[in-house]
Amino acid sequence: MPNFCAAPNCTRKSTQSDLAFFRFPRDAQRCKLWVENCRRADLEDKTSDQLNKHYRLCAKHFEASMISKSSPYRTVLKDNAIPTIFDLTSHLNNPHSRHRKRIKELTEEELRKIKERRLEASAEQTEPEKDNDVSEGQDCSDANDDLPPLTAEEREVRDYLKSLFEVLVVIGKQNIPLNGHAEEEKKSESFTPSNFQALLEYRINAGDEVLRKRFEMTAVNTEYCSPAQQKQMLEVCESCIREELLQEIRECRFFSLVTDEVVEISGECHLPLLLRFVDQSNDLREEFIGFLPFEGDEETLTERLLFEITEKWEVYHEFWFEEAVNLAAAMEIPVKVPRLYLRKQRPEVGMEIQPESYFKENLTVPVVERVIKELKDVFSENHLKALKWLSLVPAVMGQLKFNTSEENNADIYRNDLPNPDTLPAELHCWRIKWKHRGKEVSLPSTIYDTLQLSEVKFFPNVYSFLKVLCTLPVLKLQNTKSETARKRLKAYLTDTPVSHRSKSLALLNINYDIKHDLDLMVDSYTKLYPEKEKCS
Template sequence: MFFKIVSNRKAPHILSTVVFQSPYRTVLKDNAVPTIFDLTSHLNNPHSRHRKRIKELTEEELEKMKERRLEPCTESMMINNDSDITEGQATSEDPPTLTDEEKEVRDYLKSLFEILVVLGKQNIPLNGHAEEDKESTCFTPSNFQALLEYRINAGEEVLRKRFESTAVNAEYCSSTQQKQMLEVCESCIREELLQEIRECRFFSLVTEDLVEITGECHLPLFLRFVDQSNCLREEFIGFLPFEGDEETLTERLLFEITEKWGLNMEYCRGQAHVSSGVFTKKMKSVATRLAEKYSLAVHTPCSTCALNIYLANSITLTGVQIVMSTFKKIDSFFSNSLVLQAELEHAISIFYQGNEEKANDLKETCHTSWTERHDSFELAVDFLESLLLCVDSIHDNEDFKWSDQVTADAYMISEALADFEFVVTLVVLKNTLSFTRAFGKNLQGQAMDVYFAANSLTAVLHSLNEVMDNVEVYHEFWFEEAVNLAAALEIPVKVPRLYYRKQRPEAGMEIQPESYYKEYLTIPVVGHVIKELKDVFSENHLKALKCLSLVPSVMGQLKFNTSEENNADIYKNDLPNPDTLLAELHCWRIKWKHRGKEISLPSTIYETLQLSEVKFFPNVYAFLKVLCTLPVLKLENAKCNTARKRFNAYLADTPINHRSKSLALLNINYDIKHDLDLMVDTYTKMYQEKENE
């Protein structure tokens, strides 16, 4: 006997069928969530065909099911235990018996791996000067050797026996064996992460700026995914050698991800590449090739980098690259010394004597990473005169307060700041990127901010196109601002010296600075910003961001008058029941529109995914999990950003000659569990011949 029950949410088209003769009898509560129960739509979904077909129960089967439910629990548990024992006896296999010698070797290897893991997690390099000059006796042994000796002296029997069986002055573990074991450690730790990512299916690829390791450039790789607890995470996976042309680099990257790591790039939903300098063009080409091969791996900016900084780094003009590299030098120069920061504050006080409020604001700002902010170019213009005054004073070093290295660094910064090309480039960047500043800031905000940013891109591009259409007028104002600023700094207005060396104009031909900078600076900068915005905010990218209206707080801000249906088709094949998507989206809006007054609207994807009732909306649930992986969206939980913080700390704390790809992975992923037995098994299989020798 069947009854149709109509929800009291004034949605007469939403029907739920309850079978009262079923042993799974259910009563629909007054506050039940309206949803769609469609048991057939998954049959048309290729991603769901592996699921078992629902069986129609006969009357006899229903009666038997009722009888089983009435049986005592103890009897049921006994039956289950008996069946488990029988199954275990049938499937279990005794582990191979090891000889005493083999056990001793395994225990010895476990001790070595344990030492390597400790050194890696504590970021202690294995080797020292003794490895560089083995004939010298004036250096202490390597850290690895010293820790081995310490454990032997502490009474570790396994290592002591091994030591007694080796020749006098022989290495306990050769550098070759250490390298092999490090590779095994790295592989096992990475596999723990990759296994978790495979279970979650969807991920995004994020690369950072190049890192120098053992004299070569390497590309840091991160993967972003939503784990089983519905928490967005970004984990460090390793380094990729940065060698070859764009095609070679792309092939090596794909080989690493698919063949070596076992991930399916068809599940990659986003990519972001943070790069600077001459390597920016190559990474842009890699991103384009990946997007051509995997259309859903949309190229986006990275949430950890301000959009204006990202746009400036992507411009390959020499003047722009000088500005960006000088920013890095300024940050490195002042951030590591409170004394130098105090000197800069003193220079600010001198320059802004008549404006104490402005001076205090700048003093407070100089203690932050202001060179990485959305408004960094505006701040640089405000700082410029104080900065030049400060570094000139440090370089003069009249009271012999500063070391030679500090004065040399100050001189390099001073030379860059006191050049007109730097000044005019800074002014052009400030004015051009003022149109994208608010847009970029919203991209790093809450879900509602990102949604409105996605819908405001057209207006941003319209403003920039207007600048391009009237570039003569805009350039005239910008150039005048640069000339006035240069005059205040006593910097002569001139064309870059390198231009004359490259172009070699005819004798007597004079190049006007205003015309030169319009042709070779303003027009290329504005044109590049327009093109880059169109590239990284493609149609698929904007469609995905506009689906942030699925977040209840965004939905509420829009008065629940949303239309995700127009954009949701981008991830249609990723949904469990795409045929019911439209009806489910309607139910999702109804649920939040008619919520109780005491219920607040979740404001982030993370908060939405943590709701217990979200799983009653399987398509919305799946859609939000995929959308969340886009690199442009910020990591909402500070805990999920641990890997990046430890990555930056590793680079800051580790000298270049002590960096190691394997130890870096161990240090950055210190919280990943490690299985010493697995490491031993892996090592034995990979290097069995070595062990037998």
């Protein structure tokens, strides 16, 4: 997902801030008001759909009255929220600075209209809310999102779980083994607490009232949190960190799965998995996303990898489903499970099939399976055809005297192109551009150098081809920053004894700089294990 706030002179980044970030609205009229208030001239020619998908504003640009905290773990904007708080002058103190967020100069009339809209928005916020005054066809999805306030007992349980998750995150990021000496001294008569237990006791002694109330009457030689619950919570931590990584990768469209050498974890062989992609800054990166159990033949391993992607990690399902629900709401189409499916399945009394689960099983999973089948075909006989597109690099074109015919190999990626019908004309212009360049202009010699050119985006099909080629594992990463994940993986395996390795803790340690949301972890955990919340 986009990392930076779109407001001028704002450098806040979603991965380095606890602030909420909000998408630009899909409603064209409201979206236009957001753009006008931002004073971003470069956003005016973009559609509301483009802005909703690629741009965000952080909570600092909204009045407090426009933000609704519907629960401790969910922050939403009110229906008529408009951003009004912007810094439009600090760049003037540094006239030599270059800004990609160009601030538009407004006339007196435009400034007057903006002030009027701000006053109107403030007046609307002070009006008493109407209980059931929602006209037919009006979008009331945000109203439905409001959850009943938590009871004192529920708040206490969530604060307790939040403390546990916070300790687990510290253990993971610092690469501290969960058990420590406890595993080695099971036969000893003296009680040696695990590292997790010791950190909980340290927090209690440091003044954590939530943990103190929970455990003050517990025997000193009793484990506060069972190994089974620790494992469940670690899996939730792992899932939330991985989802944060996948959010950014989804926006980049193209990626490749890359594996490393087999390693041993908990007495079993595992295969490290990394995702290779070109980020929003056109830098080629690899990020570590987890370990896959390695056993059996290649076909069995491929099937397990397919299961991880389609069933467990849900690479695309959440994003697709959210987009589909938003589109259905705009068209006033109810999202529900088809009656024909319910008649065939005949679910048990009291068992409810959720639309998200239905569409995952019957739409997303088959689509991903088909994509993987197609990829098997592409990366066999067609692999060499794909590599022939390396001739798009200007230096390679020069070596071939600009007599290339990439069109003959375009079919394998035609569906990935934004404008496939204009491909021949675009390729011709691309060759002419470099063939008749000025003598002082040198030809870029790598895909990375070519992607850094500002004018490459004027050739959308060429731009897409270059990004696809970057993700092919045959190409080498260009800079040390791109290799950070692989280096951290090697460091973790080198520094951690085999007996202390953990798949979940490894993901937390290697991706220690990824933003972690404790409220999201608590929310995910209570949804997966509701009985734990009741008996905690």
